[in-house]
Amino acid sequence: MIAILGCQGCGTCSRVCPVPGAIIRNGGKVVKIDMEKCKECYECVKACPYGALVIMD
Numbered sequence: 001m002i003a004i005l006g007c008q009g010c011g012t013c014s015r016v017c018p019v020p021g022a023i024i025r026n027g028g029k030v031v032k033i034d035m036e037k038c039k040e041c042y043e044c045v046k047a048c049p050y051g052a053l054v055i056m057d
Helices: 012-016 043-047
Strands: 002-004 023-026 029-033 053-055
Touching: 002 029, 012 023, 012 043, 043 053
Parallel strands: none
Antiparallel strands: 002 053, 023 029
């Protein structure tokens, strides 16, 4: 699971995610990661310059 903590709306995560529709945005900010679609590559987590996406076990 990926927790969203303080998304700044930069869009970096959406650009690096290889799965269309896995990152759900509203008003420019990430509101949900669809874990049904997510392939758990965590490219979004690695790419976030704000550390707003965190892997939760």
